[in-house]
Amino acid sequence: MSVHILLLSLTVICAAFAVVRTRVIRAAIMLASISILVTITLFVLKTPLAAIFELSVCAGLITVIFISVISLTNPLTKEERSEERENMFKKFLLLPVIIIVCGVSFYMLTKGINFIPVSGPEAVEVSDKAELWHLRQIDLIGQIIIILTGVFGVAVLFKDNKDDKK
Amino acid sequence: MTVSLIFIPILLVILLNIPRLSGKAAYYAALAFFAYQLIAVFFPEAVGSAQFSQVLGRWFRLNVSADGISKVIIISTAIVAIAALMTSKPFIKYDSRLFSLSNLMLLATAGINGIVFAKDVFTIYVFVEVIAAASYIMIVLDKTESSLEGGFKYLILSSIATVMMLFSVSLFFLVAGGTGFREISDAVRNFGGNTVVMLAITLFMSGLLIKGGLIPFHAWLPGAYGSAPAGVSVFLGGIITKATGVFTLIRFFYSVTGFNDNVKMVLLITGSLSIVIGAIAAITQKDFKKVLAYSSISQVGYIVLALGAGTSLAIAAAVFHIFNHAVFKSLLFVNAAAVEKQTGRRDVDSFGGLGYKMPLTSATTAIAFLSAAGIPPLSGFWSKLFIIIALWSAGCRGFALLAILASILTMAYFLNLQKKVFFGEMSPNLEGVKEAPLSFTIPQIFLCAITALAGVGFFYVIKVLIFPSAGII
Numbered sequence: 001m002s003v004h005i006l007l008l009s010l011t012v013i014c015a016a017f018a019v020v021r022t023r024v025i026r027a028a029i030m031l032a033s034i035s036i037l038v039t040i041t042l043f044v045l046k047t048p049l050a051a052i053f054e055l056s057v058c059a060g061l062i063t064v065i066f067i068s069v070i071s072l073t074n075p076l077t078k079e080e081r082s083e084e085r086e087n088m089f090k091k092f093l094l095l096p097v098i099i100i101v102c103g104v105s106f107y108m109l110t111k112g113i114n115f116i117p118v119s120g121p122e123a124v125e126v127s128d129k130a131e132l133w134h135l136r137q138i139d140l141i142g143q144i145i146i147i148l149t150g151v152f153g154v155a156v157l158f159k160d161n162k163d164d165k166k
Numbered sequence: 167m168t169v170s171l172i173f174i175p176i177l178l179v180i181l182l183n184i185p186r187l188s189g190k191a192a193y194y195a196a197l198a199f200f201a202y203q204l205i206a207v208f209f210p211e212a213v214g215s216a217q218f219s220q221v222l223g224r225w226f227r228l229n230v231s232a233d234g235i236s237k238v239i240i241i242s243t244a245i246v247a248i249a250a251l252m253t254s255k256p257f258i259k260y261d262s263r264l265f266s267l268s269n270l271m272l273l274a275t276a277g278i279n280g281i282v283f284a285k286d287v288f289t290i291y292v293f294v295e296v297i298a299a300a301s302y303i304m305i306v307l308d309k310t311e312s313s314l315e316g317g318f319k320y321l322i323l324s325s326i327a328t329v330m331m332l333f334s335v336s337l338f339f340l341v342a343g344g345t346g347f348r349e350i351s352d353a354v355r356n357f358g359g360n361t362v363v364m365l366a367i368t369l370f371m372s373g374l375l376i377k378g379g380l381i382p383f384h385a386w387l388p389g390a391y392g393s394a395p396a397g398v399s400v401f402l403g404g405i406i407t408k409a410t411g412v413f414t415l416i417r418f419f420y421s422v423t424g425f426n427d428n429v430k431m432v433l434l435i436t437g438s439l440s441i442v443i444g445a446i447a448a449i450t451q452k453d454f455k456k457v458l459a460y461s462s463i464s465q466v467g468y469i470v471l472a473l474g475a476g477t478s479l480a481i482a483a484a485v486f487h488i489f490n491h492a493v494f495k496s497l498l499f500v501n502a503a504a505v506e507k508q509t510g511r512r513d514v515d516s517f518g519g520l521g522y523k524m525p526l527t528s529a530t531t532a533i534a535f536l537s538a539a540g541i542p543p544l545s546g547f548w549s550k551l552f553i554i555i556a557l558w559s560a561g562c563r564g565f566a567l568l569a570i571l572a573s574i575l576t577m578a579y580f581l582n583l584q585k586k587v588f589f590g591e592m593s594p595n596l597e598g599v600k601e602a603p604l605s606f607t608i609p610q611i612f613l614c615a616i617t618a619l620a621g622v623g624f625f626y627v628i629k630v631l632i633f634p635s636a637g638i639i
Contacts, residue, residue: 142292
């Protein structure tokens with residue numbers, strides 16, 4: 001249990017850093033760190049298939065895409081960054097307090113809860129392959145729709161329509 | 167019907183993109199699909215929907231099914247989507263944007279259909295995400311500062327709701343050993359008092375209340391509705407929040423967990439707060455679309471209030487009001503778009519006497535307002551009447567009285583809006599204004615006819631669609 005708490009705490013810290021970093025590249029590295037921590041958590045929880053997906057897709061592929069895009073942008077100048085950092089500190093001054101308050105409140109609210117319930121129904125053992133490709137087909141279709149939606153999101157948000165009159 | 171209404175929009179999107187066709191082709195393809203969806207509910211054999219599902223059933227084993235409530239939502243979705251897409255067209259300057267919007271509406275509709283046919287809470291979560299992603303992109307379609315801000319608020323609050331729902335799904339999995347409706351229903355029946363089950367129900371309900379934009383979870387809604395492109399506002403206000411928030415709430419409590427006293431009280435209080443605060447906020451607004459946005463909060467409050475009664479009649483009343491609200495609120499958003507297109511503004515104080523120049527828009531707005539305020543014989547009257555009867559017969563008499571009194575508030579802000587925009591002396595700077603073009607008048611007539619016919623022929627509507635959906639014969 002203590003390993004889980006340590007891993008989850010590190011994940012929250014990395015997430016907070018990903019938000020407050022002024023250099024986008026460092027924020028991307030922090031996001032990759034989150035994925036690595038989640039991968040370790042999933043391994044500890046004995047779900048290797050999910051861990052491998054998380055590592056290869058989130059920590060690997062998505063980080064590569066982030067870094068490729070960031071390499072195409074112009075970095076901030078020193079002055080801009082120091083100004084940004086100053087604003088950032090003001091903006092996120094309360095972030096550690098919020099994280100601590102949320103963490104303590106959650107602990108207080110849930111400390112009386114026994115998360116291992118009374119003799120619940122036995123989960124039927126199903127292989128990962130059967131779970132993914134046979135029992136969860138509708139969810140896979142949902143994922144396909146999300147990917148297609150994401151493609152349109154990129155097209156809408158990043159495409160310049162100036163020369164594209166109706 | 168079920169499988170075809172999820173697969174066909176996906177196939178259409180693929181066909182429209184490989185090779186990439188024009189925005190106009192995508193627009194007409196999307197309109198054709200929405201019309202197909204509407205017909206498929208009534209005649210699944212005649213339009214080949216049933217046969218298509220059978221053929222796909224050989225390769226895919228989708229855990230989906232349709233019931234009476236699904237049918238009402240599918241019909242509402244198709245009606246609203248047709249109106250929303252037609253309203254969008256005159257505002258879009260670029261072919262690629264029309265193309266993207268048509269595709270996104272197809273994908274969002276596939277998402278709604280997925281939620282409606284789901285038999286598993288994880289599937290609901292996946293399709294709620296589909297709709298959230300598509301809605302965010304549609305809101306920021308114009309890439310103006312206000313739309314980006316509205317979209318960002320929606321994205322953040324929607325993500326919070328999603329996290330709550332996912333956490334809840336994992337807790338249900340822990341307790342029930344699965345995420346299917348049947349497993350969860352059994353678990354709730356066997357371990358209803360377990361704190362993990364109660365936490366899971368609370369989290370799922372809170373997530374859905376955020377998605378539905380109910381008070382006090384409404385912070386994202388006015389900004390998103392107000393700043394989204396005109397047609398997208400029709401789609402959001404007409405069906406998106408109802409499918410992701412209210413319908414899922416009905417499905418969750420009616421088909422999965424059942425209502426207990428605590429849940430009923432939360433729904434009654436949230437519904438009442440939304441009705442009253444939404445209506446008071448609508449009175450104070452100056453922006454046409456924001457009045458409608460706050461009015462949506464108030465009207466969705468009626469649906470949630472009805473759910474709080476927890477009886478079959480209350481479910482039927484809530485489903486009927488979802489349908490009616492989808493129609494009359496879409497009509498109002500179409501009319502707001504028509505006024506914005508013809509005059510170039512939305513500040514209600516800057517109009518006056520617009521009814522002389524836009525008589526059809528003025529008349530249809532009045533009909534929609536009267537339906538929203540619950541004036542007979544329009545459809546809104548019957549659903550509100552059922553809500554009040556359901557509350558009264560369930561012993562929630564105070565809440566029934568509140569629902570009646572709040573109708574006066576609804577009447578107040580709608581009369582105020584109608585008077586300021588369409589009645590009175592004509593503002594001199596509106597001299598050159600003309601009636602809206604066909605892209606607006608067709609959906610106006612279409613939606614207005616549904617409001618009037620569903621009101622006059624309410625007996626047929628409740629007998630064929632509404633009462634069977636709640637298991638009342």
